[in-house]
Amino acid sequence: MKNEIFIIHGTDYRNMAERILKEAGVAEKIGDKEKTVGIKPNYLAAIDPSLGATTHPELLEGVLKYLSENGFTKLVVMEGAWVGARTADAVRLFKLDQLCGRYGAKFADMQNDTSEVCDCAGMDIKICSTALHVDYMINMPVLKGHCQTTVTCALKNNKGIIPNSEKRRFHTMGLHRPIAHLNTKVRNDFILVDNICGDLDFEEGGTPVQMDRVLGFFDPVLCDSFVCETMGYQAKDVEYIRLAEDLGVGSTDLSHAVIRELNSAPDGAVNPAGRSPRKTARLSAHVKADNACSACYGMLIHALARMEENGSLTKDHPPICIGQGYKGKTGDIGIGIGACTKGFAHHLPGCPPRGAKILEFLEKVLQASSRKSS
Numbered sequence: 542m543k544n545e546i547f548i549i550h551g552t553d554y555r556n557m558a559e560r561i562l563k564e565a566g567v568a569e570k571i572g573d574k575e576k577t578v579g580i581k582p583n584y585l586a587a588i589d590p591s592l593g594a595t596t597h598p599e600l601l602e603g604v605l606k607y608l609s610e611n612g613f614t615k616l617v618v619m620e621g622a623w624v625g626a627r628t629a630d631a632v633r634l635f636k637l638d639q640l641c642g643r644y645g646a647k648f649a650d651m652q653n654d655t656s657e658v659c660d661c662a663g664m665d666i667k668i669c670s671t672a673l674h675v676d677y678m679i680n681m682p683v684l685k686g687h688c689q690t691t692v693t694c695a696l697k698n699n700k701g702i703i704p705n706s707e708k709r710r711f712h713t714m715g716l717h718r719p720i721a722h723l724n725t726k727v728r729n730d731f732i733l734v735d736n737i738c739g740d741l742d743f744e745e746g747g748t749p750v751q752m753d754r755v756l757g758f759f760d761p762v763l764c765d766s767f768v769c770e771t772m773g774y775q776a777k778d779v780e781y782i783r784l785a786e787d788l789g790v791g792s793t794d795l796s797h798a799v800i801r802e803l804n805s806a807p808d809g810a811v812n813p814a815g816r817s818p819r820k821t822a823r824l825s826a827h828v829k830a831d832n833a834c835s836a837c838y839g840m841l842i843h844a845l846a847r848m849e850e851n852g853s854l855t856k857d858h859p860p861i862c863i864g865q866g867y868k869g870k871t872g873d874i875g876i877g878i879g880a881c882t883k884g885f886a887h888h889l890p891g892c893p894p895r896g897a898k899i900l901e902f903l904e905k906v907l908q909a910s911s912r913k914s915s
């Protein structure tokens with residue numbers, strides 16, 4: 542179903558990717574084994590995935606393994622690094638030739654590909670030929686922030702399948718409109734999102750927020766809307782998502798989404814604060830975490846970042862508590878985030894609650910507490 546969202550938590554990334562594809566029935570959806578399947582990760586440059594910018598190769602391996610074990614032999618992994626970087630450097634860092642070779646897949650560098658001019662809902666856009674001629678496309682973006690477009694995920698990842706000259710032109714057009722139009726033409730049959738440790742603010746990483754999740758979607762607009770909610774934004778605030786919906790690419794309607802959680806947050810939850818760069822460490826200082834799951838904690842960090850940006854994150858507030866260590870604790874302990882804190886006088890339900898909900902809740906509670914103290 543186009544409105545399904547698959548979520549899996551954990552750290553065995555290769556198996557998580559395989560499991561999502563299996564649960565979503567991707568092999569059955571592709572059908573004929575003779576079909577050519579394209580796979581588009583996000584390797585904008587040779588940047589280690591732990592920095593929150595690039596697709597973890599373990600996920601790519603999971604996708605290739607799944608497809609090859611299901612009898613698909615015409616597999617093409619494709620990428621074109623961003624302007625100023627060479628795809629070949631990313632290929633070397635991620636050992637993509639060897640990885641593809643193990644599963645009989647080809648790697649195609651979109652910086653060396655031919656292109657064709659396509660009518661994308663009234664806008665002419667040059668698209669790389671290899672991407673245009675696959676029968677099924679698995680898009681593998683990273684959930685992360687972007688300094689110009691606020692968020693980047695499925696829709697914007699397809700900028701990697703246009704030539705460099707076209708990427709430059711997209712920037713002169715302000716990115717939003719051309720990204721939306723591009724997606725009326727390119728395939729987005731399945732989207733497997735790397736939500737392991739995407740960056741808080743920037744496409745090139747540096748401020749990763751550990752969440753240890755992999756997500757699956759059939760609709761790229763729904764995907765990007767969900768990403769907005771995770772990061773404490775709303776889809777309507779991101780122009781290219783709204784435009785893509787208007788052009789019929791997909792739906793932003795999360796209220797009708799069917800969410801399939803394939804497991805619950807893992808036992809032995811981690812506290813990502815311990816391995817945070819400066820900005821996340823600063824935000825973490827507002828939090829009292831006790832065995833918080835990565836996804837829950839990550840969404841709280843995204844919400845706090847939005848509050849810091851809009852000036853609503855005050856210094857003096859009751860402790861913001863999160864984590865499984867608060868299960869069963871009751872009373873006026875602080876502000877509780879998530880189902881584990883349901884005994885608190887003030888708490889936000891959800892397991893985990895989404896970033897946008899955390900933002901709304903905290904803004905209200907912090908405002909009320911600063912009114913009381915003044």
Ligand code: SF4
Pocket residue numbers: 806810832833834836837838863864865878879880881882891892893894
């Ligand atoms: S509410 Fe508790 S169990 Fe649920 S994700 Fe958050 S910390 Fe984990």
